Amino acid sequence: MFKLAPNHQNDIVRTSKVSFTFDGKSLLAHEGESLAAALIRAKLLHLSDAPADGAPRGVFCCMGLCQECVVQVGGKTIESCRLPVSQDLQVISLRR
Amino acid sequence: MITDTDIAVIGAGPAGCNAALIAAEYDFSVVMLDEQASPGGQVWREKSPAILHAPETPESVAGESIRNAISQSNVSHLSGVRVWHIERSIDAFIIHYESAGVSISLNCRCLIIATGAREYVQPIPGWTLPGVVGMAGATSIFKQDLIPMGSKMVVSGTGPLAFFVAAEQQRLGGKVAAVLTSNTFLDWMKALPAMILRPGLLFRGLRWITALYVNRIPIYWGHTVTRVEGECSVSRVEFKKIGKDWSPQGEPSFIDCDCVSLGGGLISAFESFQLAGISLEHRRDLGGWIPKAEQDGRTNVGGCFVCGDGAGIRGSLAAQTHGKLAGLSAVVFLGAEINHPIDELRREHTRAASFGEAMSKLSIPRPGLSKLTTAQTVVCRCEGITRAEIEDEINLGAQSMTSVKSGVRAGMGPCGGKFCQTAITEFIAKAKSCPVSEIVPPTARPPLRPVSVNTLAGDFDYSDLPISKPSPL
Numbered sequence: 001m002f003k004l005a006p007n008h009q010n011d012i013v014r015t016s017k018v019s020f021t022f023d024g025k026s027l028l029a030h031e032g033e034s035l036a037a038a039l040i041r042a043k044l045l046h047l048s049d050a051p052a053d054g055a056p057r058g059v060f061c062c063m064g065l066c067q068e069c070v071v072q073v074g075g076k077t078i079e080s081c082r083l084p085v086s087q088d089l090q091v092i093s094l095r096r
Numbered sequence: 097m098i099t100d101t102d103i104a105v106i107g108a109g110p111a112g113c114n115a116a117l118i119a120a121e122y123d124f125s126v127v128m129l130d131e132q133a134s135p136g137g138q139v140w141r142e143k144s145p146a147i148l149h150a151p152e153t154p155e156s157v158a159g160e161s162i163r164n165a166i167s168q169s170n171v172s173h174l175s176g177v178r179v180w181h182i183e184r185s186i187d188a189f190i191i192h193y194e195s196a197g198v199s200i201s202l203n204c205r206c207l208i209i210a211t212g213a214r215e216y217v218q219p220i221p222g223w224t225l226p227g228v229v230g231m232a233g234a235t236s237i238f239k240q241d242l243i244p245m246g247s248k249m250v251v252s253g254t255g256p257l258a259f260f261v262a263a264e265q266q267r268l269g270g271k272v273a274a275v276l277t278s279n280t281f282l283d284w285m286k287a288l289p290a291m292i293l294r295p296g297l298l299f300r301g302l303r304w305i306t307a308l309y310v311n312r313i314p315i316y317w318g319h320t321v322t323r324v325e326g327e328c329s330v331s332r333v334e335f336k337k338i339g340k341d342w343s344p345q346g347e348p349s350f351i352d353c354d355c356v357s358l359g360g361g362l363i364s365a366f367e368s369f370q371l372a373g374i375s376l377e378h379r380r381d382l383g384g385w386i387p388k389a390e391q392d393g394r395t396n397v398g399g400c401f402v403c404g405d406g407a408g409i410r411g412s413l414a415a416q417t418h419g420k421l422a423g424l425s426a427v428v429f430l431g432a433e434i435n436h437p438i439d440e441l442r443r444e445h446t447r448a449a450s451f452g453e454a455m456s457k458l459s460i461p462r463p464g465l466s467k468l469t470t471a472q473t474v475v476c477r478c479e480g481i482t483r484a485e486i487e488d489e490i491n492l493g494a495q496s497m498t499s500v501k502s503g504v505r506a507g508m509g510p511c512g513g514k515f516c517q518t519a520i521t522e523f524i525a526k527a528k529s530c531p532v533s534e535i536v537p538p539t540a541r542p543p544l545r546p547v548s549v550n551t552l553a554g555d556f557d558y559s560d561l562p563i564s565k566p567s568p569l
Contacts, residue, residue: 005307009269012242013149032145037241045226045329051509052480056328058226060477060515062233063138064131065214067510067546068477076197076548081237082131084144 020089035080035091036062036069047071047080048094056095070094097200098172101127103426104191104204105171106179106368109137110412111404112210113162114419115393115426116171118436119208122427127172127202129179129193131545135159135166137212138232139412141239150242154300158412180543182207182371189372189400192542199551206399206426209369210419213362213383213405216518218461219469222324223358224477231257231359235264244270246355250333252276252321253359254459256301261357263304266311273353275308276319276335278342278360278465279458290454294413297451322348322468324356343464361459362409363518369406370540373397378533380460381453382408384518385537391442393422401425411452417445466522476516478509486520490527497521497538507538510546 014030021027022044029038036059039045045058047069059069062081069080072092080091105116108130116128128135134142140159143150150156166173174195181192189207193200215232217223227246229237231253234245238261248271251262262272291298308315316335322344323334332352336344362383366376369387374395376385386408393401403422404415421441424434469475471484481504489503500506500520507513507520517537525532 004303005310006267007269008151008267011149011151012147012268015146015148030146033147033241034144034237037144037237037243040237040245041243047226050224050474050477050480053474055224055474055480056226057224057477058329059229059237060224060233061215061230062236063214064545065511065514066477070510084146 018085018087020085020087020091022091023093023095029085031086032084035071035083035085035089038085039080046093046095049096054096098127098202100203101125101172102204102430103127103206103208104129104189104202105208105210106130106191107137107210107212107404107406108132108135108166108173108175109210109212109404109415110139110158110162111212111406111415111419111422112137112208113166114416115208115210115401115403115423117165117169118420118423119427120170122432122434124427124430124432125172126170127174127204128166129174129177129191129202131176131178133176135163135173135175138236141236143242144240147242155239178545178547179368180545180547182368184373184397187399194545194547194551197548197551199547199554206401206429207372208393208401208403208422208426209372209374209387209406210402210404210415210422211365211368211406213409214365214514216360216363216384216459216461217358217515218360218465219473219475219483219516219519220322220324220358221470221473222326222330224474225324225326225330226328227326227330227354228324228356228358231261231357232362234261234357238264238268242268244268245357246330246353247271248273248353249355249357250274250276250321250351250353251357252319252333252335253357254278254361255455256304256458257359259301259304259308261359262313263307266307272308272311272313273351274314274316276316276321278318278320278338280318283458287454287458290451293447294451320344320468321356321358330354330356339464340462341464342462343467360461360465361456362405364406364408365514366406366537367512367540367544369395369402370537371542371544372400374400374402376537379408380532381457382410383456383459384532391421391445392425392438393418394425399429401429409452409456410449411455414445414448414452417441417448421445461522466519466526469519475519476506476509476513478511479505481506483523487523487527490524495524495528497524497535500524501538512544513538
């Protein structure tokens with residue numbers, strides 16, 4: 001049916017959930033979704049601190065340019081908007 | 097691994113894909129490099145593998161179609177790779193890209209740059225808080241992950257994107273607290289003639305606005321968010337009415353929210369053009385600094401062609417034909433005779449561009465806009481540098497982008513100046529009382545994207561260093 005203000009929330013089928021950790025905290029996410037999306041759903045927005053004043057930073061450009069959503073995985077720094085979540089992924093934020 | 101190709105295309109959006117597809121029809125070897133996992137660019141970004149099924153959208157349908165076309169073609173698509181440098185030799189281009197932590201070089205006789213656009217966001221107090229995202233940024237999460245951003249979003253920006261963001265947030269089950277647009281109803285009426293020629297797109301835009309009315313979401317025409325408040329994330333925004341020149345006026349009002357999406361239009365991602373040696377020109381109506389190019393994508397650099405939004409913001413419709421034109425130019429450059437109807441493509445591009453250009457006009461920055469950036473507002477997000485610090489440097493004599501960059505490090509951080517340069521250009525132009533077109537962007541330096549030192553070093557080892565025998569005493 002044609003709806004003036006459609007809501008497709010319940011028409012989206014996702015993969016099953018896997019668990020991963022963010023700064024040691026155990027969380028769930030749909031396998032393969034971006035870490036940025038998983039953290040937004042978990043309301044964990046504060047991912048790093050600014051170099052000069054230590055102010056909180058998080059996902060901003062969502063396309064791999066701004067470098068503010070970077071986290072550490074396996075010793076490597078990677079943008080959370082470009083990182084798919086997999087089972088047992090261990091993520092460490094750059095919060096000081 | 098491919099080390100040599102006739103034609104390399106950087107970017108796999110509507111322009112890059114169409115350029116690669118048409119060039120491959122002429123039996124040239126074509127390599128298309130892109131940083132995303134699959135073709136589509138930002139506008140037709142593919143859903144993440146976490147989505148097993150979802151209702152179709154015009155973007156998902158167009159994206160699927162181009163992804164199928166690419167997979168059935170002879171185009172070699174290098175996905176998930178990041179071009180970090182472009183070099184020129186006498187008769188070729190050398191593209192350096194990173195793939196899975198390794199730096200690889202690709203030689204090509206002909207180069208097509210279709211790197212698209214990024215977003216301009218005017219710095220305002222609080223715009224660095226977690227929970228503040230770009231408007232184009234929000235759409236990329238919407239398209240890829242199909243989740244709403246936050247539980248209550250305020251959208252504030254220019255052009256049609258503000259309404260698209262609000263409509264998608266609602267479609268994906270999120271709430272929108274309000275939509276603020278710098279444009280007035282009159283601005284939109286001026287764009288109407290171009291929109292009427294594209295009734296499908298006009299109808300779609302009206303549906304976005306209808307969805308807001310149906311859900312009783314206030315639309316504030318001629319208003320903008322002037323401050324984002326919160327401790328570690330967004331708690332509310334302050335907003336004001338803006339005048340004809342977009343300077344904020346009158347008393348502030350407030351809206352509670354946990355997410356703010358801000359956007360001031362798209363700007364060309366011009367750094368690749370600079371590295372390739374292409375001259376730039378300033379066109380406020382097309383998103384600021386863009387490459388100097390003919391309609392068919394030819395530039396001052398022989399063998400290097402440009403197309404799509406990176407060559408001037410004209411939208412995805414125009415980008416598709418622009419890609420075809422640039423692809424054909426490359427084929428002609430390599431000596432082939434073409435059998436595609438060039439004149440018809442040119443006319444089609446002009447028609448499509450007139451719609452895109454009308455939309456881009458809605459985002460042309462006006463003189464009062466920079467008043468939103470207060471003295472204490474952080475402008476360079478990477479290095480945390482405020483407008484006051486940048487203006488002090490300008491007043492001390494730093495009258496160019498390069499001198500501001502080396503003086504206070506604004507633009508030296510990980511983003512490479514992509515999110516502060518436009519604002520700083522305005523500050524310098526204001527201090528010098530000259531048009532922004534006289535403030536040229538700083539010299540482009542590799543890397544175009546962050547590359548780890550390990551990647552650059554490759555398999556080089558310290559023990560490989562040639563150390564000559566010490567001379568006898």
